[in-house]
Amino acid sequence: MDFSSFNAALLIASLMVAATPVLLAAIGELVVERAGVLNLGVEGMMITGAICGFAVAVNTGSPMLGFVGAAAGSLVLSLLFALLTQLALANQVASGLSLTLFGLGLSSLIGQSYGGQKPPRAYRLDIPGISDIPFFGRAFLQHDMMVYVSLALVAGVWALLKYTRAGLILRAVGENHDAAHALGYKVITIRILAIAFGGACAGLGGAYLSLVRVPQWTDGMTAGAGWIALAIVVFASWKPWRALIGAYLFGGITVLQLNFQAAGVAVPVQLLSMSPYVITILVLVVISARSSGAGAAPASLGRLFHAGR
Amino acid sequence: MKRRTLLAGVTTALGLGLAVGPALAQDKPKIGFVYVGPVNDGGWSQHHHEAAMAMKAHFGDAVEVVEQASVPEGADAERVLTQMALGGADLIFTTSFGYMEPTIDVAKKFPKVKFEHATGYKTAPNVGVYSARFYEGRAIEGFLAGHMTKSNKIGYIGSFPIPEVIRGINSSFIHAQKVNPDVEISVIWISTWFDPAKEADATQALLDQGVDVVLAHTDSTAPLAVLKEKGGLGFGQAADMYEYAPEPRISSIIDEWAPYYIKRVQAVIDGTWESDNTWDGIGAGMVGIGEITGPVPDDVKAEAMKMKDDIASGAYHPFTGPLNKQDGSPWLAEGEVADDGTLAGMNFYVQGITGSIPN
Numbered sequence: 001m002d003f004s005s006f007n008a009a010l011l012i013a014s015l016m017v018a019a020t021p022v023l024l025a026a027i028g029e030l031v032v033e034r035a036g037v038l039n040l041g042v043e044g045m046m047i048t049g050a051i052c053g054f055a056v057a058v059n060t061g062s063p064m065l066g067f068v069g070a071a072a073g074s075l076v077l078s079l080l081f082a083l084l085t086q087l088a089l090a091n092q093v094a095s096g097l098s099l100t101l102f103g104l105g106l107s108s109l110i111g112q113s114y115g116g117q118k119p120p121r122a123y124r125l126d127i128p129g130i131s132d133i134p135f136f137g138r139a140f141l142q143h144d145m146m147v148y149v150s151l152a153l154v155a156g157v158w159a160l161l162k163y164t165r166a167g168l169i170l171r172a173v174g175e176n177h178d179a180a181h182a183l184g185y186k187v188i189t190i191r192i193l194a195i196a197f198g199g200a201c202a203g204l205g206g207a208y209l210s211l212v213r214v215p216q217w218t219d220g221m222t223a224g225a226g227w228i229a230l231a232i233v234v235f236a237s238w239k240p241w242r243a244l245i246g247a248y249l250f251g252g253i254t255v256l257q258l259n260f261q262a263a264g265v266a267v268p269v270q271l272l273s274m275s276p277y278v279i280t281i282l283v284l285v286v287i288s289a290r291s292s293g294a295g296a297a298p299a300s301l302g303r304l305f306h307a308g309r
Numbered sequence: 310m311k312r313r314t315l316l317a318g319v320t321t322a323l324g325l326g327l328a329v330g331p332a333l334a335q336d337k338p339k340i341g342f343v344y345v346g347p348v349n350d351g352g353w354s355q356h357h358h359e360a361a362m363a364m365k366a367h368f369g370d371a372v373e374v375v376e377q378a379s380v381p382e383g384a385d386a387e388r389v390l391t392q393m394a395l396g397g398a399d400l401i402f403t404t405s406f407g408y409m410e411p412t413i414d415v416a417k418k419f420p421k422v423k424f425e426h427a428t429g430y431k432t433a434p435n436v437g438v439y440s441a442r443f444y445e446g447r448a449i450e451g452f453l454a455g456h457m458t459k460s461n462k463i464g465y466i467g468s469f470p471i472p473e474v475i476r477g478i479n480s481s482f483i484h485a486q487k488v489n490p491d492v493e494i495s496v497i498w499i500s501t502w503f504d505p506a507k508e509a510d511a512t513q514a515l516l517d518q519g520v521d522v523v524l525a526h527t528d529s530t531a532p533l534a535v536l537k538e539k540g541g542l543g544f545g546q547a548a549d550m551y552e553y554a555p556e557p558r559i560s561s562i563i564d565e566w567a568p569y570y571i572k573r574v575q576a577v578i579d580g581t582w583e584s585d586n587t588w589d590g591i592g593a594g595m596v597g598i599g600e601i602t603g604p605v606p607d608d609v610k611a612e613a614m615k616m617k618d619d620i621a622s623g624a625y626h627p628f629t630g631p632l633n634k635q636d637g638s639p640w641l642a643e644g645e646v647a648d649d650g651t652l653a654g655m656n657f658y659v660q661g662i663t664g665s666i667p668n
Contacts, residue, residue, distance in 0.1 A: 010517040018510055108347070115349035116530065116552050118537070214509045216534045219347030220379060223504045258514035261664075262464060262495040269498045269667040 006263065011255060012139035016147050017213055019251025021046070021205040021222075023150050025229035026236070026243045027157055028201025033233055034161065035194035036174035036300035040096025041081055042202050043226025044103020049074040049203025050210040051107040054119055054217045063122040063211055067146065070207030071200040077103060078199025082192045089304050104220065114217045122146070122212050146208050151244070153201065158240035170194065174298035177305040187305050202226065228280075235284055237296040249283075250276050338577050339373045340364070341398035343389055345405035346503035346528050348378045353502065353528040353547040353564070357404045357427075360566035367571050371578065382407025390415040394422045400577045402570070403427065405502065406471055412436060423582055425573060428473050430653055432584050439569055442590030443473065444480040444652070445620045446562035447524070448627035449598055449613050450544050453560055454522040455485030455492050456609045457542055464515035466508060466525040466532060467498045470666045472655040474526050479659045480627045481524055486661055494662055495520055505531035516541055533558055542603065549599040560613075561599030568594065588649065592621040628652065633660035 025042050032039050052073030057066025081099050084090040122144040131141040161167040170190060172180040177187045209225070210217050228250060236242035257272040342361045346354035358376065365374045375398060380389050386408050393401055394415060400423045403412045409429035416424045416436045424433075428440040454463045463485055467474045478496060485492045495518060497511045508531040515523055516539055523543045525532040530550050536543045536557035545551065545561025569587065576582040589595035598617050601610045619625035630641030635658040641647060658666060 007517060014510075014513050014517055017513070021506075112349065115355075116351050118534070118552070121538070209506055214505045214531045214534055215538065216351075216505065216530060218350055218503075218505050218529050218531070220503075221505045223501075223506055225506065254510060255514060258497055258499075258511050259517060261497040262511075262514050262518040262520065264495060264664040266665070273498070273500055 006259065009135045009138040011252075011259060013142065014255045015248060015252040016140075016143060017251075018255050019247040020147050020150050021208045021213065021225050022229045022232060022250065023244060023247035024146075024153070024205035024208060025202045025226060026232040026247055027150070027153050027240060028198035028205075029229055030233050030236065030238060030240060030243055031157055031161075031170070031201075032194050032198035033301055034174045034238055034298055035170050035191050036177055036298050036303065036305075037085065037191050037195055038092045038096065038302040039078070039081055039099070039195060039198055040093060040230065041078070041099025041103065041226075042198075042229050043222055043224065044100035044106075045074040045077050045199050045202035046103075046206035046209075046226045046229075047107040047220070047222045048077050048103045049206030050221060051111040051114065051206075051217060052203065053207025054114055054117075054210040055110060057119045057207075057211055058114065058117055061120050063120050064145075066119065066211055067204055067207050070203040072203070074203025074206065075196050075199045077106075078195050078202070079192070081199075082195040085304075086188050086191055086195070089306060092302050092304070100226070108219050111217050111219060115219075117217065119211050119215050119217075122215075144212050146204065146212060149204070154240050154244045161240065171298070174300055177300045177303070181305070181307060187307070191305075202229070205229070231280060231284070234297075235280060235287065237287055238298065239296075246280075246283075250280060253279055337371055337373055338399040338574065339375060339397050340574055340577075341393040341396075341401035342374065342376045343380050343386065343393070343401065343403045343405075343408065344376070344378045345382060345407070346379060348376070350503055350528045351530040351548060351550065354378065354404070356548045356564050357402075357566055360564075360570050361402070363567035364570040364574055367567075368574065368578075372574060380408075383411070387411040387415055390424075391418070394419040398422060400425065400574065400582070406469070406473065423577065432586060434584055437573075437583075437585040437587070439573075439585070439587040440473070441564055441595040442588060443562055443564075443596060444476040444627055445590040446596050446598055447477045447480040448484045448620065449616055450524055450560060450562065451481035451484035452488060452613055452616060453544075453601070453605060453609065454481065454524060454542075455487065455489035457559065457605065458485075458489065458492060458522045460519050460521045461489065461491045462493050462495060462518070462520045463522045463524065464495045464497070464512075464518075464520035466511045466515070466523065466527055467496055468502045468527050469500060470498060470656075470668070472653060475655050475658070475666060476652060477524075477526055478662065479655070482662050483632070483659060484627065496662075496664055498667055499527065501527070503528040505529045508532050509535045512536065512541075512543075513539070545599050549597075551599065554600070555602035556604065558599075559603040559605055560601045563597035563599055565595050565597050588653075590620065591617060592623060634658070635660055635662055 049070035053066040053070030056069030057063050084095040085092050124144050131137045173187050173190050181187050232246040235246040253276040344354040348358040377389050402425045404427045406428045412424050412426045413431050424436045426438050429438050465478050482494045499507045508527050512532040512535040521541050525546050533543050533553040542559050543557045545558050547564050549561045549563050626646040628647035630645040631643045632641040634640045
């Protein structure tokens, strides 16, 4: 085996880019689930964000506005889910799945005239002197802004859930909505806000695909990333920093296996290709085996709440 | 994935509705097309779709065209084909390698419906196959890649390890090596025809490994989008992808299906359709070479065009000996030309390519 062609700084840089879409979607879904709502529509919201962001960026020439548009588009879509599950009390699993179907179709419709177009370039971090530090600069300090936004979101969600009153209320709603309601908290409102936040994050993740990682629009381009994000939330046992680890682990193995192939490392391709999924499953099993693992799911997750009951 | 299920469900409904009265619509032939990706993928599926539309424009109201996009290879394909056949289709084009078994299976159940399967090798009385000699185009791309690489590392993004893709890798490498004996080729298999994110990641991984010219054998324009952003050269695949010219796209392989579609539909109209095995290349016009652009020097350009002409006229065959297999065992002697049988089932690398083919 010849590892001389592996450049750790480049690998880390690629890993962060590959992991960012799922990380963004996962951190949003994590907040939604901590509020006790299971939204399986992440894939649909991501792809809607991908095309909304792409369309706005192409028409305005501003990637930043593109990301704003993506967040807004997916937020609106997620409000549809909120309307169904929080106000009409529809089943969350069914509503989430149909949200994915709807999002895929809607994005395809909006995106019809955007095939083959090129989005404006996203702004990249470039601090003279610092971004050029050997290794460290290349690996961490030459990314586009969304990579840092995703990291800031993780830190923000963590701090919110752990240290603030708002985070405590959100968790209370997710753990026991009846008790939270009895204490006078507006369960439905809080959940709708959480769902909207999850939608906006998924939209950002989708737009990251269409504006930075690929960068172009094609039908069905998320290709299952939303489902990976859902798995990572469980993988993380609903803890923000673990979601970061999960997303980077998944992204890292994905990038590493492609590099292994490109470098001609003599490991069967099938093993390499399935490694990200196998390792995700393994970690899930290990976490579930521990009492604090899957048991850490918010107690009211997926259950319907009706104030009048 | 779910959208496909939904669409398939809609098709079922339509199929059932039409199955009640298939005899009513016997006046004009109904031609079906099944695609593996969306019709705006910018590459393979879009090009088949455009050829289908060109065929439709040619015949006008004389034919009816039904299409189904984003059909996964495997059991779903069988369901979609059955529905199309029940829906009264007279001729169905199945446009991806993985539709081979489903096509053969469904054709058995509907002996009166005619099928045309792209890039496969299994035929039946009502199943014909058609493919293009993409490896002829790959020879020219490999030649250009060998000239243009500065790092002496070229990359190839493979979908599935099927003969069509392996031929492309071999042909590219042979001709890159001819003009640049130091060249190495890195192959990445991504196990899908269409997944822009994966194609982009694979391109990035190749760049990270020092590759500076990337050949893609997948359906989207994602590799070119990444090359545009990060630097490096590439080629249009299946479609011209001229929107990425003059750089990073320096040339392309263009699939020209429309004339074939028109010919075969005409045969159905005339009642002369018979199962065939068409494998045409540059000479017959089924493989087009896109304009050579970008930083390619004029003499290299001229040499590439000469190679194209020689291949078209039959004066040159991309697989001409002396060639050895990867393990060093002789394959073709000096001046010997590969036969179609070996090419159609090609499952080995030629000498000089490192790495192994997944099986």
